[in-house]
Amino acid sequence: MTTDKTATPERGWPVLLPPALLTLLLGFWGVERGGSIWRDEVVSYQVAHRSLPEIWRLLHEIDAVHGLHYLLLNTVFRLWDGGLPALRLPSVLAMALAAGALAETGRRLAGRRAGLLAGLVFALVPAVQQYAQEGRSYASVCAAVVLGSLLLVRAWQRPTARAWTAYGAVMLIGALLHEFAVLAMAAHALTLCWGRAGRRVWAGWAVAAAAVLAGVLPLSLISRAQADQVAWITTPGWSDVWAPALTSAVGALCACLRQPAAPGAPCRARALALPLLVLPPAALILVSFLDPLYVDRYVVFSYAGLALLLGLALDRAWARLPRALTEWPVPGRPVVASLALTVLVLAPLPLxxxxxxPQSRPNDVAAAARAARDLGRPGDAVLFVPGARREAALYDPAAFAGLRDLALARTGADSGTINGVETGPERIRAAVAAQRRVVLVTDPRPRAGASARDQAKLAALAARFTPCRTRAIHGITVTLYTVRGACG
Structure with missing residues (x-):
């Protein structure tokens, strides 16, 4: 498709601001989630509070894939150590940026109304609201991919070196935040094929893509060497596949609708939206049958493609309404629009x-820390099974003040690890045998393949202790053990 260099109208603020503001509003609504925080967020929280040399040391051992996000959060906490709101602030702002960028993309490709509707739909997608309130990198990756998609459209309209440099820089940031963002560039390649881009456009994209791949290659090599940290991911099953399959089917149906392009658009919006929706999750799922890597949050940016397609479908539905409704008198249009927006926002309110x-996440580490504080008393011992459950003490050290961690040999900051290094099994058994009260923080259901250290902890407790009191927290169990006969 040839490029018409007559630019689309420059005034995009009325289109992009409402979705961005709605996303901000929804993002800040209940951002503390009742004071709860789950394990992955705890990692972000405690690592971001370390010094820069300590973070750098950690990234050489584990979690290099999230390194840029940790550095971003470290900067935020240096400026404002505001607890959970500060932890989640970058994600809220990132999703607001993504909503505005998606609306502007829709405006350039399909017109103002389609762009506005796409941005509003994006703000209301449950996954978007979920990851807008998580202190992880996924919202920032989504923002980089959506903004990169907008810059791709701009570079396609005006293929200059500056435009392709901006596109490549934003996509590189997304890939450095999480390397699977490069799957969005593969989707962009399909978009260029679908839109029959010219040689000049292909050349600019190829240079930008090569620069991104070269820039992310060191991170990919390091993260591949740290592959043990994703050993928990299993081969995709039906529970993993049905959601992306359903959204892809819905998107494909929307793409079948007649969707005229906006004046000056380099391609139709569906040529950008459908590959972005389908290719990243599909590619990651297929690869995961050989090397399990698929987790839905790794490709949350694909929901931008779904929102754009749904926005186009709503735009087509509006165009087919009776003229008596679409030609409502001008003074009444804001009232009708406000009512429609209210219904759109309130419909998914229960969800x-x-x-x-707190129940919306797999577990609640903050509640586990409070339970340990309530069950224990100064001088008691504490054990974590597995050792990763030490995240409760790392997030809220005050709740464990006075409790002695019997297994910990070196802290995470000192050892360049996330949860620290534990002593040997024999020392753990001896330390437990000398106690009268032990607080145990563990999973509700024992996991197969427990380490020798964890087996030593449980065996030492079974030898002379009995459970006295238990708190079943969401996703975590906290139990006070006492020597037999001393529970009262």
């Missing part, structure tokens, strides 16, 4: 409220 509760 939105659920996303802002």
């Amino acid at each position: 939105e409220r659920g996303l802002r509760t």
